[in-house]
Amino acid sequence: MDASVQKNPLGYEKLSRLLRTYAVPSVIAMLVSSLYNIVDQIFIGQGVGYLGNAATNVAYPLTTICLAIALLIGIGSASRFSLKLGAGQPDDAAQTVGTAVCMMVALGVLYVIIIEIFLNPLLHAFGATADVLPYAQEYTRITAVGMPLLILTNGMSNLARADGSPKYSMTCMLLGAVINTILDPIFIFVCKWGVAGAAAATVIGQLASCIMAVGYLRYFRHVRLTRHHFGLKPAICRKIASLGMSSSLNQVALTFVQIVINNSLIYYGAQSPYGSDIPLAACGIVMKTNAILLAIIIGISQGSQPIIGFNYGAQQYARVRGIYKLAISCNLVVSLVGFILFQFFPKPIIALFGTGDALYYEFAVHFMRIFLFMVLVNGVQLISSNFFSAIGKPIKGAVLSLTRQVIFLIPAVLLLPLFFGLDGILFAGPVADFAAFVATAILIALEFRKIHALEQAQQKTA
Numbered sequence: 001m002d003a004s005v006q007k008n009p010l011g012y013e014k015l016s017r018l019l020r021t022y023a024v025p026s027v028i029a030m031l032v033s034s035l036y037n038i039v040d041q042i043f044i045g046q047g048v049g050y051l052g053n054a055a056t057n058v059a060y061p062l063t064t065i066c067l068a069i070a071l072l073i074g075i076g077s078a079s080r081f082s083l084k085l086g087a088g089q090p091d092d093a094a095q096t097v098g099t100a101v102c103m104m105v106a107l108g109v110l111y112v113i114i115i116e117i118f119l120n121p122l123l124h125a126f127g128a129t130a131d132v133l134p135y136a137q138e139y140t141r142i143t144a145v146g147m148p149l150l151i152l153t154n155g156m157s158n159l160a161r162a163d164g165s166p167k168y169s170m171t172c173m174l175l176g177a178v179i180n181t182i183l184d185p186i187f188i189f190v191c192k193w194g195v196a197g198a199a200a201a202t203v204i205g206q207l208a209s210c211i212m213a214v215g216y217l218r219y220f221r222h223v224r225l226t227r228h229h230f231g232l233k234p235a236i237c238r239k240i241a242s243l244g245m246s247s248s249l250n251q252v253a254l255t256f257v258q259i260v261i262n263n264s265l266i267y268y269g270a271q272s273p274y275g276s277d278i279p280l281a282a283c284g285i286v287m288k289t290n291a292i293l294l295a296i297i298i299g300i301s302q303g304s305q306p307i308i309g310f311n312y313g314a315q316q317y318a319r320v321r322g323i324y325k326l327a328i329s330c331n332l333v334v335s336l337v338g339f340i341l342f343q344f345f346p347k348p349i350i351a352l353f354g355t356g357d358a359l360y361y362e363f364a365v366h367f368m369r370i371f372l373f374m375v376l377v378n379g380v381q382l383i384s385s386n387f388f389s390a391i392g393k394p395i396k397g398a399v400l401s402l403t404r405q406v407i408f409l410i411p412a413v414l415l416l417p418l419f420f421g422l423d424g425i426l427f428a429g430p431v432a433d434f435a436a437f438v439a440t441a442i443l444i445a446l447e448f449r450k451i452h453a454l455e456q457a458q459q460k461t462a
Helices: 003-007 015-047 050-086 090-117 119-125 133-162 166-190 194-218 234-269 277-313 317-344 346-351 358-371 378-390 394-420 422-461
Strands: none
Touching (some): 015 166, 015 194, 015 277, 015 317, 050 090, 050 119, 050 234, 050 277, 050 378, 090 119, 090 194, 133 194, 166 194, 317 358, 317 422
């Protein structure tokens, strides 16, 4: 064991303790991040109605694209940071941080400009109906201002976690969510600002989180940042982007899935007793409820990432295998709880997001039970795609991240309704989840064989 490994707890601390130390704050941070949209959905549902909920659903792909940018840079830079620390190269790790921050600022500003210029075409593409469009425009014009803040906060949170400060990362996210939760009812119910009030509360919360997250640049524990570390260095930008690609593509794929599902629900919903707006609103609630479960799984995955990356860089392969298996076990326990809630208590969950008529509740309950039926296994693909990024194999991670959303789900959403109508869209969820799980199991089994071979070669040369 070399000196860099001896100095860093990631290289020698008990794996279960490490995962708990890193994953719990990460899970809380991810839950808090998902609460921005969940809280908006709840208060808008109570104060505006289901058309307001449909509007946030239509606007949600813009947030997933924003998160895709944040993950591209945040996960990519955190993975490279951990690998360089594990390999005993602190100056390269510092260069990664400086380049990542400049990427966050540049892409954040570019993204908000694109949204403001192309807002109406984007909302139409995301499935906005004539009744929903005004609410979606009002909400999105304000939340777009906070997109660069969200990118900086998420990106810096990943780097703080990789640097060994998971609690700081969690607190950044928690601060903004608390502010958002306090301001939402004030702006919506007291000030009577409707969806604009929810959007304003979100941006103010994001600003507070961003200020705290950027402040961590002065407190890095394992590197010392100087002015020369900052700048858009092309070679490092490419490496960061490649390592973050799998997590980013997963979010981009979610955006395309949302667009396809929204438009399919409008088309097939118009041919059903439910109409177009009820399926659209119900879909938003089901997706965002599932986002809470996914936030926990992503938190476990992100918590394991610096442990996997450091130990792979330090060639401690037994610890790499051990932390992956532990993360998968935790995911299965969490997913089992989610399955029980979604199958046996769907109506109370849906009722949290506002009121609706009998048809609305009938379809929303039906949607939740069918679409999330295979939720027990869908976290395995997510954790595994991040695993490949953490060990420096971004192409495999990218391919795996596309399996569920693009390779399986989108074709199923387009084909199954031809035979089953509106229900076909719902059946697409479990079909894609199971197919992605099988593909993941095959790729991981092959990778573990390679890791075992590396371990054997290492033992022979020892």
